[in-house]
Amino acid sequence: MSNSFLDLMESRDVLLADGATGTNLFNMGLQSGDAPELWNTDEPEKIKALYKGSVDAGSDLFLTNSFGGTAARLKLHDAQGRVRELNRVAAELGREVADTAERKIAVAGSVGPTGEIMQPVGEMSHALAVEMFHEQADALKEGGVDVLWLETISAPEEFAAAAEAFKLADMPWCGTMSFDTAGRTMMGVTSADLAKLVEGYEQPPLAFGANCGTGASDILRTVLGFAAQGTERPIISKGNAGIPKYVDGHIHYDGTPELMGEYAVLARDSGAKIIGGCCGTMPDHLRKMREALDTRPRGEQRPTLERIVEVLGPFTSANDGTEEGANDGSERRNRRGRRRS
């Protein structure tokens, strides 16, 4: 059986992924606080329009509307019993759009965080997390996705649980974390950490990287951080279209399509193979990204941090935890002897 994602990965130098889901659905009338996943069955035409928006703008792959599709998240909307249905339909709608397109398009089954904190710090057990991710993975597979796509994760424990679940579902996968806290994930994972982490799984991801986070500059520093580890594994960069602002009752991201075009070129030159947007990235942004990737020659070397700042603006934090001496909390205050119990 052919797999569009594997074919594209093999035949293309760079792939353009999609943009935002939430921001786009808002513009179609989704109300704040409602579950986007319920629209898979309530408003299937709008979900197809969302997918088609990416395809028409030039994306090679798009993510399904299933980010909050684990039982942990659907429970919030009293839909925890509909995991299989909502994820399957998200995938089926995607399959329909991809298979009627004139060129080869891959469908990636989006899997977001459970929203729970994993043990030992939090309450969620490894076994339960695996079970929830497995349930969602099976449903996305049943609906026909080419690849599973884990995104916006901050904890290594949760990443590992999903990796295990995807192996149980016997599905290839890609995975990204969100580096939004001083260049690390909320749980303190650095770009260098993730590059090492993914090599340790029984079934490693086909590609790994970063999504969301803060601004476009920051995510490129993260991509450079992956590349600096000398990884052979393809790198993903899905950054936000600038910073959210509230304009006339709507969330608007301040990154222009032109800026996202620059971002796409710099992401490619930094070493990313799969490039897309996240929050605030609309079809107009994707079109400029497609155009930039297709027309601008590849840079001869990776851009410097100075160059990134020059083109895209300043970083939101002075460093990202990968610089020398920053590891293992050496900045932490000097402690007296630790008391043993």
Added chain:
Amino acid sequence: MSEEEDIILSELDDEELVQQMYDDLYDGLKEEIEESVNILLSRGWAPYKILTEALVGGMTIVGADFRDGILFVPEVLLAANAMKGGMFILKPLLAETGAPRMGSMVIGTVKGDIHDIGKNLVSMMMEGAGFEVVDIGINNPVENYLEALEEHQPDILGMSALLTTTMPYMKVVIDTMIEQGKRDDYIVLVGGAPLNEEFGKAIGADAYCRDAAVAVETAKEYVARKHNAMTA
């Protein structure tokens, strides 16, 4: 970590013990914190003094290192958990002794949002700083906020959102408060990963707080201002 040594808490003098509590909070050692709180109580320390000098002092260091990107959420959660152990012992005693209050806060994550990591951190850090906190949990429609405000009459309303799909709901809550003429009765603080200062202003909050440490600083500042305004 190079020099592991056994420290007997009860053999430390007061000053050393407080220093050790700072370290133990930093390392998230709950049992040790509980033991130290009991030792200080047995030495005649007032509950309020233990809270402010030992626990809040220690959490201030944790908060500063979290703000500066030296500590991350897992470490802070462990520290807050250790702090909670101490607070559990002190809380009834504080109520009995009529200790001064910093202020009070109702806090919750908005409708549609399940994320409570940030909110919990703020709750614990606020409690750590001596505030009374009523946590109304996740997925709150506007009615829940209004009921909680009515019931608890706090100084501050805190709202949290982690998703771009839920953050506009904060404006729904604030607009409803305005409609009912209640907006100015409370200090409204908002926070969450996708927010920023401009967003906070645009929806009509008093302030956006970047993280839990900033939330505590901002809360103190606004409550002091409010109290000054009331006595002026």
